[in-house]
Amino acid sequence: MEAELSDPQARIYAFINEYVREHGRPPTNREIGGAVDIQSTGHVDYHLTILEKKGYIRRERKKSRGIILMHSEPRGLRIEGTIAAGVPLDIYPDARDTLDLGEHTREYVLQVRGQSMIDDHIADGDYVLVDRDAAINDGDIVVATHTVATADAGAATLKRIYKEQDRIRLQPANSTMDPIYVSKAEWDHEWEVQGKVTAVYRRF
Amino acid sequence: MEAELSDPQARIYAFINEYVREHGRPPTNREIGGAVDIQSTGHVDYHLTILEKKGYIRRERKKSRGIILMHSEPRGLRIEGTIAAGVPLDIYPDARDTLDLGEHTREYVLQVRGQSMIDDHIADGDYVLVDRDAAINDGDIVVATHTVATADAGAATLKRIYKEQDRIRLQPANSTMDPIYVSKAEWDHEWEVQGKVTAVYRRF
């Protein structure tokens, strides 16, 4: 697809990428020249024109630092396809798409301790991304805190939430554990929902 | 920590953030003025000086578009602490740290189908991040492909890998499934490891 880059062009392109990463803004033509040892700004412009023609960059004419990097992978990761965790007979379909790990901007992160959500495959050591502002629906996994000043004050727990007739059920995903029932009154006054789990992340 | 922002300062700060997100470079003082309806560039400079004093931005003096956003969360997410998935008696310790979802640059993504890694809590629909270049060790979860031209050619599978005496064991994490054994010779010629799973991601 893309035309090959000559050596000076490749160096310039690499420098622009590096400069943007480091400074949060594109370099000027003179800064590029200084970095790749080109004395003339006109000469830099010449190479930029080629880079533009080859599709590596775009430029906003007459604007300072007007270089726009194309293909600057926007913090997304390519989804190559699906993979069989089962029998090795399935193939890669080309479900071309992008997984944007940067889409989580409102969330904060908690690291999970314990086994109570294990049946939902949230394991000890996993990270959960919690959205403070999301709407809570029945069956959502939430972070709930008991706020009254008792022995377990400030205690937070990770559970699925279900609104029943006169009470709230906080349901662990672990068959060996019992749900917690909280009356509506107690719920309103003594408990607080810190947010809803929108994603799980695990490192190996 | 941070001083409050006055209305014009908040508008300017918001505009800078938005502009950077959209254009990949900071705005000029005149562009800021145009956006927040300030006629004088000196006036914009006045507000920027305050924003700098209050710690919201830094500036590289005399450089065009020299505004540097502080706290521009560098695609990382704050880890607020740990949370008990078990009994609601545990508390938030302040394990202040940052989870950098942008650290995955070499990996590509596959979406998992099937249940064969379920005992490792990799569920149907989860995304696995696969590193092509990582060193493979015993017990790692890998993407393996059978490359010979048979019925299941090109088939990829997600398994834990173990090197045994004269064979390779591809072990599913599902007690109802049996491991696949591959002889060393067959392994070298007919199989290919596409990479090692470095992380798991699940959206709700």
Added chain:
DNA sequence: TACACTGTAGAACGTGAGTTCTATGCTTGC
């Protein structure tokens, strides 16, 4: 009332920075 603080406008200065033009070596293929 006077002083301090914030918000605003206008103008002017000096340099930053994109652009354009002319010239000159290098290869490489015909």
Added chain:
DNA sequence: GCAAGCATAGAACTCACGTTCTACAGTGTA
């Protein structure tokens, strides 16, 4: 050997852009 193409230098031009200075109006406080 000559044309074509790439890489390079230097200079000049024209705005873009950060900075500085003066002035003034509104608001709150001592």
